Amino acid sequence: SINKKRTKTINREKTSGIWVYAEHKKGVMHPVVYELLGKGRELADKSKHKLTAVLIDGESSHLAKELIAYGADRVILCSHVLLESQQDEYHFDAMTTILEEEIPSIFLFGATSFGRSLAPRMAARLQTGLTADCTRLEVDDVSGNLYQTRPAFGGNLMATILCPDQRPQMATVRSGIMHAKEPDYYREGMIKRVNYKGKIKPNIEIINEIIGEKKESIGDASVIISAGRGIGSQKNMKLVRKLADVLGGQVGVSRPLVDIGWSEYPHQIGQTGAVVRPQLMITCGISGAIQHLAGIADAKTIIAINTDPEAPIFSVANYKIIDDCIEVLKMLIDSMEKKQS
Amino acid sequence: MKIVVCIKQVPSTNKVQLHPETNTIIRDGRKSVTNPFDTYAIEEAIRIKEKTGGKTIAISMGIPETEKLLKDAMGRGIDQAILLSDKAFAGSDTLATSYTLSLGIRELMPVDLILCGKMAVDGDTAQIGPELAEQLGIPHVTDVIEILEMKQSYLICKREIDNGYQLLKVKLPALLTVLKDINMPRMPSIEGVLQSETIEVIRKDARDLEAKTSKLGLSGSPTQVVKTFVPERDSKAIEISGNIEEKAAKVKNIIGEVLGNGRSQD
Ligand SMILES: Cc1cc2nc3c(=O)[nH]c(=O)nc-3n(C[C@H](O)[C@H](O)[C@H](O)COP(=O)(O)OP(=O)(O)OC[C@H]3O[C@@H](n4cnc5c(N)ncnc54)[C@H](O)[C@@H]3O)c2cc1C
Numbered sequence A: 001s002i003n004k005k006r007t008k009t010i011n012r013e014k015t016s017g018i019w020v021y022a023e024h025k026k027g028v029m030h031p032v033v034y035e036l037l038g039k040g041r042e043l044a045d046k047s048k049h050k051l052t053a054v055l056i057d058g059e060s061s062h063l064a065k066e067l068i069a070y071g072a073d074r075v076i077l078c079s080h081v082l083l084e085s086q087q088d089e090y091h092f093d094a095m096t097t098i099l100e101e102e103i104p105s106i107f108l109f110g111a112t113s114f115g116r117s118l119a120p121r122m123a124a125r126l127q128t129g130l131t132a133d134c135t136r137l138e139v140d141d142v143s144g145n146l147y148q149t150r151p152a153f154g155g156n157l158m159a160t161i162l163c164p165d166q167r168p169q170m171a172t173v174r175s176g177i178m179h180a181k182e183p184d185y186y187r188e189g190m191i192k193r194v195n196y197k198g199k200i201k202p203n204i205e206i207i208n209e210i211i212g213e214k215k216e217s218i219g220d221a222s223v224i225i226s227a228g229r230g231i232g233s234q235k236n237m238k239l240v241r242k243l244a245d246v247l248g249g250q251v252g253v254s255r256p257l258v259d260i261g262w263s264e265y266p267h268q269i270g271q272t273g274a275v276v277r278p279q280l281m282i283t284c285g286i287s288g289a290i291q292h293l294a295g296i297a298d299a300k301t302i303i304a305i306n307t308d309p310e311a312p313i314f315s316v317a318n319y320k321i322i323d324d325c326i327e328v329l330k331m332l333i334d335s336m337e338k339k340q341s
Numbered sequence B: 001m002k003i004v005v006c007i008k009q010v011p012s013t014n015k016v017q018l019h020p021e022t023n024t025i026i027r028d029g030r031k032s033v034t035n036p037f038d039t040y041a042i043e044e045a046i047r048i049k050e051k052t053g054g055k056t057i058a059i060s061m062g063i064p065e066t067e068k069l070l071k072d073a074m075g076r077g078i079d080q081a082i083l084l085s086d087k088a089f090a091g092s093d094t095l096a097t098s099y100t101l102s103l104g105i106r107e108l109m110p111v112d113l114i115l116c117g118k119m120a121v122d123g124d125t126a127q128i129g130p131e132l133a134e135q136l137g138i139p140h141v142t143d144v145i146e147i148l149e150m151k152q153s154y155l156i157c158k159r160e161i162d163n164g165y166q167l168l169k170v171k172l173p174a175l176l177t178v179l180k181d182i183n184m185p186r187m188p189s190i191e192g193v194l195q196s197e198t199i200e201v202i203r204k205d206a207r208d209l210e211a212k213t214s215k216l217g218l219s220g221s222p223t224q225v226v227k228t229f230v231p232e233r234d235s236k237a238i239e240i241s242g243n244i245e246e247k248a249a250k251v252k253n254i255i256g257e258v259l260g261n262g263r264s265q266d
């Protein structure tokens, strides 16, 4: 399936190492950037390439030093007042200007809302491949090929993806997946400045931006008590709420409970709901369908309560209780409350 | 206003089965549904049309069975449906998919608005929207939760971003990907279903689209899936046994350990 015609068009000699897109907001670096630099450093050392961070901004060039401390050999710095806000179109245009001079072999982006919008647009412009939400990245030092492993089908399947004939090989990675290295502020690196003219006429205007006013999201909760169809009736949802309150946590549900109106969509966990990563999760009457499991893969400790010993939820749980979840909930609330008084 | 909605067929509930030896997904056209996020895109298109007038068109690249889902979209109020179907499209990654969709949409130009779902629940990349917009040379906005204003030459929408929202004014034509919060999809109506029976789904293959073969399907896809495997899951759940009091007491201890002992007392 290798397309010969296209193979000719890439000149690997001209590709320049591994790049990381340094996303930041008003001078504050997004933590995923340091994680990507940690991974990028590893890949660069293995394949004997240079690691470059691309910094597009208004004028917060102090961030360049940070990027070097976290592992970059070089920072490509493109500054212009128009690049101060995260206006996608200007950033995209600036990125295009940079890529006219050189093309990386590997280009990593954070899977943030900004990165998930910019990276695919860039990939289509460059007519290259982009692998979404990678959880593992390994480089073959001979071919320079990047083995990109990612979950698909809601986490039920892992796929390893290659982009053998095109450069750059682009990938997005969610935050919290890779590990940042300790910064070394004595590290030295180079800064390359790229001029930006800002001549495009943007089609999108940011009228307003509201940060930090999002509804309380279960994606950030450290304790979640979740309920599925096995909860039996809407009135039993009170028990779930109660235990969540006692533990300072939040309530999560499987999709059927949203469909029948016992709960609301923001509480839905799973492939078409929220992805959660709590320290502790207690599931009550949830069977563990793959679409549900897709949302809880990153939960630290799962205690699952289900009457069916064969319930698939038990295959991902740390502790299992084969019993009626209502009884267990009642007893547990009782004993937790006793402890407090 | 001419609005195009991109819809994808995905496997339905619990019907996702892995081949025991090859670990590949067993796909079955009869057991599939419209990608959940796309039902919100369909609804939004119909709502806009109800307000501003115009025409709504659903388009999908997929196997012949996808026709059923396009009919369903028409049953809900979509005016016309197009199915891009050809063996040459098989194995498309997001670049090849967005290229093929762009050819189908170009034939409909001028188009004012293109709506996609936030992501498809199987491939799960959320890349088609931005890639398609780039291939068409129009602006895009991802993760839209509300369209506040719809004018002839622009729209104003609310977009969800990490930890907040943006209010954006977007020139048309444009492409938006939508989240579930945007609306509550209606069911197909009886009149709608009857009406849709009388309208043919327009079929197009690679030749109809005058596609460049090198940009289609597997050979037009820069990414290649070289291996698939089932992730290892820790199936050694420790069973908590005893009578109900004992179980509760054990769970309480585990909670204390996990959250640190001082935690549950404050
Ligand atoms: C495209 C698509 C996307 C989807 N997205 C999601 C999603 O994001 N999130 C999601 O959750 N689902 C999603 N689903 C639905 C999913 O396939 C399952 O149908 C759903 O997760 C099942 O929910 P459940 O576990 O609550 O119900 P069930 O599967 O009915 O399970 C109920 C469980 O409760 C147990 N039980 C019964 N009584 C008791 C009792 N007294 N005490 C303890 N246990 C008891 C039963 O043994 C059973 O295991 C999606 C489906 C599709 C097709």
Ligand SMILES: Cc1cc2nc3c(=O)[nH]c(=O)nc-3n(C[C@H](O)[C@H](O)[C@H](O)COP(=O)(O)OP(=O)(O)OC[C@H]3O[C@@H](n4cnc5c(N)ncnc54)[C@H](O)[C@@H]3O)c2cc1C
Binding pocket: A129, A130, A131, A132, A150, A152, A153, A157, A158, A159, A161, B006, B007, B008, B009, B035, B037, B038, B041, B059, B060, B061, B062, B092, B093, B094, B095, B097, B101, B115, B116, B117, B118, B119, B120, B121, B122, B123, B124, B125, B126, B127, B128, B129, B223, B225, B228
């Ligand atoms: C295991 C696995 C992993 C994969 N990983 C990648 C990867 O990392 N990178 C990559 O480029 N490809 C990947 N693919 C291929 C990708 O799934 C297909 O290209 C697919 O056709 C479109 O991508 P998606 O499902 O991710 O759609 P998304 O981009 O998530 O879909 C967003 C929206 O685009 C529209 N849309 C998507 N597909 C169609 C369609 N066929 N017809 C009409 N509208 C559509 C819908 O409105 C949908 O809501 C992978 C495939 C598999 C099986």
